[in-house]
Amino acid sequence: MARNNNNIVIGIAGSGGDGVISAGEILVNAASSDGLFVFMLKSYGAQIRGGESSVRVRMSSEPVATQGDKLDILVVFSWKDFLKFQSEMLLEDHVVILSDLEDSFPEENIPIPADKLKNWYKVPFNQLATDAAGTSLAKNIAMLGVISELFNLPKTALEKSIKKKFGGKRKDIVEMNLNALKAGRDYVKKDIEKKDSVLFEYTPGEPRIVMEGNEATAFGALYAGVEFYAGYPITPSTEIMHWLSVYLPRYNGVVIQMEDELASINAVVGASFAGRKAMTATSGPGISLMSEGIGLAGMAELPIVVINVQRGGPSTGLPTKTEQADLMQAIWGSHGDAPRVVIAPSDVEDCFDCTVLAFYIAEKYQLPVIVLSDAFIGHRKESINPNRIRDLKYGFKKINRRITPTEKELEDYHRFKVTKNGISPVTWPGMENGMYQAAGIEHDEKGFPSSDVSVHAGMTKKRWEKFREIKREFSFERFYGPDDAELGIIAWGSTKGAVKEAVARANANGIKVQAIIPQILYPFLIQPFHDFLVNKKRVIFVEMAYAGAFRRYLRGFVRFGDFGVETVSYRQTGGIPFTVGQIYDKIVEEYEKKDA
Amino acid sequence: MDEAKYSLKDYKSDLKPIWCPGCGDYGVLNALMQALVKLQIPPHKMALVSGIGCSSRLPGYVNTYGFNGIHGRVIPLATGVKLSNPDIKVIAVGGDGDGFSIGAGHIPHAARKNIDITYIVMNNNIYGLTKGQASPTTPVGEQTKTTFYGNMDEPINPVRMMIAYKASFVARVFSGDPKNTIDVISRAIQHRGFSFVEVLSPCPTFRGMEQFKLIREKVRPLPEDYQPTDEVRAFEIANDNDFIRLGVIYRQDRPIYTDIMRKMQQVSEKMGKPEILDLLKQFEP
Numbered sequence: 015m016a017r018n019n020n021n022i023v024i025g026i027a028g029s030g031g032d033g034v035i036s037a038g039e040i041l042v043n044a045a046s047s048d049g050l051f052v053f054m055l056k057s058y059g060a061q062i063r064g065g066e067s068s069v070r071v072r073m074s075s076e077p078v079a080t081q082g083d084k085l086d087i088l089v090v091f092s093w094k095d096f097l098k099f100q101s102e103m104l105l106e107d108h109v110v111i112l113s114d115l116e117d118s119f120p121e122e123n124i125p126i127p128a129d130k131l132k133n134w135y136k137v138p139f140n141q142l143a144t145d146a147a148g149t150s151l152a153k154n155i156a157m158l159g160v161i162s163e164l165f166n167l168p169k170t171a172l173e174k175s176i177k178k179k180f181g182g183k184r185k186d187i188v189e190m191n192l193n194a195l196k197a198g199r200d201y202v203k204k205d206i207e208k209k210d211s212v213l214f215e216y217t218p219g220e221p222r223i224v225m226e227g228n229e230a231t232a233f234g235a236l237y238a239g240v241e242f243y244a245g246y247p248i249t250p251s252t253e254i255m256h257w258l259s260v261y262l263p264r265y266n267g268v269v270i271q272m273e274d275e276l277a278s279i280n281a282v283v284g285a286s287f288a289g290r291k292a293m294t295a296t297s298g299p300g301i302s303l304m305s306e307g308i309g310l311a312g313m314a315e316l317p318i319v320v321i322n323v324q325r326g327g328p329s330t331g332l333p334t335k336t337e338q339a340d341l342m343q344a345i346w347g348s349h350g351d352a353p354r355v356v357i358a359p360s361d362v363e364d365c366f367d368c369t370v371l372a373f374y375i376a377e378k379y380q381l382p383v384i385v386l387s388d389a390f391i392g393h394r395k396e397s398i399n400p401n402r403i404r405d406l407k408y409g410f411k412k413i414n415r416r417i418t419p420t421e422k423e424l425e426d427y428h429r430f431k432v433t434k435n436g437i438s439p440v441t442w443p444g445m446e447n448g449m450y451q452a453a454g455i456e457h458d459e460k461g462f463p464s465s466d467v468s469v470h471a472g473m474t475k476k477r478w479e480k481f482r483e484i485k486r487e488f489s490f491e492r493f494y495g496p497d498d499a500e501l502g503i504i505a506w507g508s509t510k511g512a513v514k515e516a517v518a519r520a521n522a523n524g525i526k527v528q529a530i531i532p533q534i535l536y537p538f539l540i541q542p543f544h545d546f547l548v549n550k551k552r553v554i555f556v557e558m559a560y561a562g563a564f565r566r567y568l569r570g571f572v573r574f575g576d577f578g579v580e581t582v583s584y585r586q587t588g589g590i591p592f593t594v595g596q597i598y599d600k601i602v603e604e605y606e607k608k609d610a
Numbered sequence: 611m612d613e614a615k616y617s618l619k620d621y622k623s624d625l626k627p628i629w630c631p632g633c634g635d636y637g638v639l640n641a642l643m644q645a646l647v648k649l650q651i652p653p654h655k656m657a658l659v660s661g662i663g664c665s666s667r668l669p670g671y672v673n674t675y676g677f678n679g680i681h682g683r684v685i686p687l688a689t690g691v692k693l694s695n696p697d698i699k700v701i702a703v704g705g706d707g708d709g710f711s712i713g714a715g716h717i718p719h720a721a722r723k724n725i726d727i728t729y730i731v732m733n734n735n736i737y738g739l740t741k742g743q744a745s746p747t748t749p750v751g752e753q754t755k756t757t758f759y760g761n762m763d764e765p766i767n768p769v770r771m772m773i774a775y776k777a778s779f780v781a782r783v784f785s786g787d788p789k790n791t792i793d794v795i796s797r798a799i800q801h802r803g804f805s806f807v808e809v810l811s812p813c814p815t816f817r818g819m820e821q822f823k824l825i826r827e828k829v830r831p832l833p834e835d836y837q838p839t840d841e842v843r844a845f846e847i848a849n850d851n852d853f854i855r856l857g858v859i860y861r862q863d864r865p866i867y868t869d870i871m872r873k874m875q876q877v878s879e880k881m882g883k884p885e886i887l888d889l890l891k892q893f894e895p
Binding site for chain 2: 046171222224244265276278400446449453
């Protein structure tokens with residue numbers, strides 16, 4: 015594909031001590047300072063701390079929805095570490111490679127075909143840093159000097175970004191790093207004869223803010239008025255707790271690290287019982303442990319928000335890598351008929367939206383809400399439109415707390431009063447005359463335990479009635495592409511980026527296709543799917559889960575056959591996100607079948 | 611003294627206990643309600659939290675905010691309530707199975723954090739609700755429905771375990787001894803910090819009527835000069851195989867979690883408390 019000069023993808027691979035991630039962050043901040051849209055993705059080995067790490071930075075003067083399929087620029091501090099990432103770091107034909115001159119890795123073992131090695135510069139990153147800064151630790155900064163000069167990346171902004179990064183430390187550390195940066199630039203001017211064609215072109219604009227998905231989730235929670243967070247560290251969700259543990263106490267909130275996920279979820283349920291807006295965040299293994307507690311919140315009709323930043327499974331699985339295989343667990347993952355709402359963010363900005371939405375729904379409907387994020391969203395940085403957050407698309411200016419009884423209702427208080435929409439006013443400890451017993455055991459309207467089958471039938475119905483109202487209140491489907499397209503794509507969560515870009519590319523090339531990406535997954539809002547299917551002949555389900563849970567789930571609600579729609583499943587196991595190219599090729603493949 | 615505002619009837623709920631005749635838990639319920647009368651805790655300013663088991667039904671019998679949660683999770687549930695509203699008196703109750711088997715992993719953490727709750731364990735050395743299986747405090751050799759050839763496991767000594775976990779208040783009482791039980795439960799509720807009360811609460815249905823008799827024969831008050839702040843002495847009392855000593859066996863004054871939490875909140879507020887949307891600044895490049 016022809017090079018697009020205002021869009022560039024850079025990959026950096028090395029070991030833990032090479033400063034790979036720091037370099038990526040500094041670069042992203044510099045690009046954002048200059049008003050560029052960015053997308054940054056980190057990737058680690060399973061050991062999380064130490065070991066190999068890589069980062070990928072995409073910058074563009076146009077909005078970007080993915081990390082970009084292939085690298086325009088590859089920086090390798092150590093080829094040995096690159097080997098671990100070769101399946102996720104695909105290279106453009108015109109790729110420019112920069113590696114450390116001192117790396118003794120045998121060239122014949124480098125797993126890159128010769129035609130992609132034509133633009134290969136061996137640069138003494140280590141030496142440049144040692145000479146200029148007195149320490150090889152600054153080699154990542156020397157590298158930034160080299161690439162910024164060689165490819166016309168932001169320069170002044172890079173200096174600003176370095177000052178910000180090291181500004182809190184000793185003054186000489188900032189100096190040392192600026193020296194390393196300059197050494198990198200000078201090296202290009204003096205010692206490199208540019209033989210490649212990669213050159214970034216852009217006009218600097220107003221700075222943009224950048225957030226990680228997990229930060230956006232935490233920020234959304236604080237915005238929604240969270241008051242209590244109990245959790246247990248687990249990759250890839252822990253950053254949510256990190257952020258809240260800094261900010262929540264300032265607003266009189268509580269963040270407590272519990273001994274395990276069983277304790278975390280029960281503390282959250284206890285806090286909600288005490289009237290607080292309460293949440294936790296975890297990943298698959300933690301959700302498995304929390305399942306009983308989530309069911310308790312459903313039974314006791316207490317609002318809680320549970321974030322699942324999905325990772326590859328089953329069991330310990332792929333702690334640092336992404337997958338979408340927890341869908342069925344989120345929807346059905348407790349014993350008994352236990353209603354809960356499941357919503358899925360599709361990018362970083364949406365992490366904010368979904369978390370705010372989760373609190374809104376939880377508090378209004380008094381039930382657990384699960385937010386299904388994943389490692390791909392949680393661990394990436396994206397440009398955010400701050401005005402969009404300030405305006406709040408959905409108009410939830412205020413996330414109201416659950417409704418409380420009137421004084422008259424308190425005269426003969428029925429905590430679990432059967433109402434038309436299933437929502438009954440709730441009290442909490444401290445409120446006079448509002449005493450009741452919450453319970454995991456089936457109970458009557460007053461809260462007293464009961465095994466009476468008619469009570470169970472009535473209360474089960476009451477708890478599920480809330481779904482009717484939720485379905486009436488919301489319709490959040492997102493459509494991309496023309497309505498009259500005969501080919502459709504149904505995807506959810508983090509696959510949105512690749513689907514969205516592939517759909518845009520296909521339509522630009524005259525291949526009509528439309529995608530739908532639901533945000534609320536459960537309860538199932540059927541109408542938008544019916545609208546979507548009116549003109550469709552063939553639909554592709556895209557998901558990152560081997561067993562195709564999403565496809566099975568959809569087919570439980572939508573009678574595709576009645577619409578005369580043929581369905582195709584396109585899925586892969588987790589680890590590496592879908593590329594735009596993959597989805598595009600699939601679109602073309604299915605599109606061509608229409609005439610067959 | 612002014613006339614007491616709350617009497618026994620204010621704490622009694624409309625629900626009638628369904629424990630077996632002769633169950634030790636009746637004595638505990640009664641003692642707890644007497645203690646509440648004594649301390650005049652307003653019913654709406656407390657929460658009575660439990661897990662699963664015969665004894666975990668107790669919150670339903672008291673007119674207050676109650677939460678009958680899931681098996682083994684009474685301590686984190688109570689922790690969540692207390693931290694959310696430190697002005698509420700939080701009392702956790704349950705049995706030996708709920709606390710020392712399925713829920714045992716939570717106890718050291720509430721103890722070391724010194725969460726200001728009272729934890730009353732009604733110990734009957736058996737699983738009663740599921741009709742007679744071995745519990746973590748069932749004596750060695752005992753035949754139960756799951757230990758047909760005799761229980762093989764060394765029982766847990768709750769008092770010794772709690773002292774080792776540095777629970778800041780550790781006591782043992784006998785449900786057949788109401789006066790002492792009321793007194794000790796009252797002191798546990800008044801204690802600032804994590805207070806633990808083991809109540810020997812016999813199960814006539816699955817352990818036989820002689821359990822009452824056996825306990826009554828072995829119980830003794832603490833020695834007259836006893837100082838509960840002496841940890842070594844407390845362990846000696848806990849380890850005593852000849853007699854079961856009743857009373858406050860160990861006590862320690864330590865800062866409580868919610869006080870520390872409030873201080874931390876004050877410290878954190880000094881670091882700035884802007885409008886929440888202004889926090890977006892930190893994400894500027």
